[in-house]
Amino acid sequence: AQSVTQPDIHITVSEGASLELRCNYSYGATPYLFWYVQSPGQGLQLLLKYFSGDTLVQGIKGFEAEFKRSQSSFNLRKPSVHWSDAAEYFCAVGGSGNTGKLIFGQGTTLQVKP
Amino acid sequence: NAGVTQTPKFQVLKTGQSMTLQCAQDMNHNSMYWYRQDPGMGLRLIYYSASEGTTDKGEVPNGYNVSRLNKREFSLRLESAAPSQTSVYFCASRGQGKETQYFGPGTRLLVL
Numbered sequence: 001a002q003s004v005t006q007p008d009i010h011i012t013v014s015e016g017a018s019l020e021l022r023c024n025y026s027y028g029a030t031p032y033l034f035w036y037v038q039s040p041g042q043g044l045q046l047l048l049k050y051f052s053g054d055t056l057v058q059g060i061k062g063f064e065a066e067f068k069r070s071q072s073s074f075n076l077r078k079p080s081v082h083w084s085d086a087a088e089y090f091c092a093v094g095g096s097g098n099t100g101k102l103i104f105g106q107g108t109t110l111q112v113k114p
Numbered sequence: 115n116a117g118v119t120q121t122p123k124f125q126v127l128k129t130g131q132s133m134t135l136q137c138a139q140d141m142n143h144n145s146m147y148w149y150r151q152d153p154g155m156g157l158r159l160i161y162y163s164a165s166e167g168t169t170d171k172g173e174v175p176n177g178y179n180v181s182r183l184n185k186r187e188f189s190l191r192l193e194s195a196a197p198s199q200t201s202v203y204f205c206a207s208r209g210q211g212k213e214t215q216y217f218g219p220g221t222r223l224l225v226l
C-alpha cells in the first residue's frame with residue numbers, strides 16, 4: 001500500500017538551531033516526492049520536490065531535502081531556523097502518471113522558540 | 115495571475131443543508147483535485163479530475179459530488195451536510211505532463 005509517514009507530529013526548536021523533519025514513504029514505483037509548508041490559515045506552498053537525478057535537492061527559504069532510496073526517506077533540513085519558519089510541514093509522494101494523485105503524510109507542526 | 119481561487123473562504127451549515135464549494139484556476143491546467151484536511155490526518159483526496167470531462171473518486175468520496183464545469187472550474191457539492199464533514203477543503207490543479215500541484219487558499223466548513 002502507498003503511504004507516507006511523518007513520525008514527528010510536533011517539533012520545537014530554538015531560533016538559529018538546525019532542523020530536520022523526517023519523512024518515510026511506501027510507494028510501488030519510482031516516487032516523486034514533495035515537501036509543502038502551510039502557514040496558519042493559509043494554503044499549501046511548495047518548498048521543494050524530487051523527481052530524479054541528484055538526491056540532494058534545494059528548495060525555497062533555505063530548505064533542502066535528501067532522497068535516500070535504501071531508507072525510503074526524504075527528510076527536510078534547514079541549517080538555521082528563523083521564527084518565520086513556524087508552520088505545518090507536509091511530505092507527499094506520487095504525482096506521476098496521468099492522474100497525478102498525491103498521498104500526504106500527517107504533517108509536522110514546527111514551533112520556533114525565541 | 116491569481117492561480118487557484120476558492121469560494122467561499124468560510125461557511126457554517128446546519129446538518130442536512132447543501133452547499134457547493136467553488137474552485138477555479140487560471141493556469142490552463144488539465145488536472146484538478148479536491149482534498150480535505152483534518153487535524154492529524156494530513157490531506158486526503160476526495161475527488162479528482164484528470165482532464166476536462168472526467169472525474170474520479172479519491173480516498174474519501176462518500177457524501178460528496180463534483181462537477182468539472184469546464185477546464186477552469188471544478189466544484190465540490192455536499193448534498194446533505196453532516197458534522198463529520200466539518201473540515202478545511204483545498205482545491206489544487208496540475209499542468210499536463212507536470213508533477214507539481216498548486217493549491218488554493220482553502221475553505222473552512224463548519225457543520226453544526
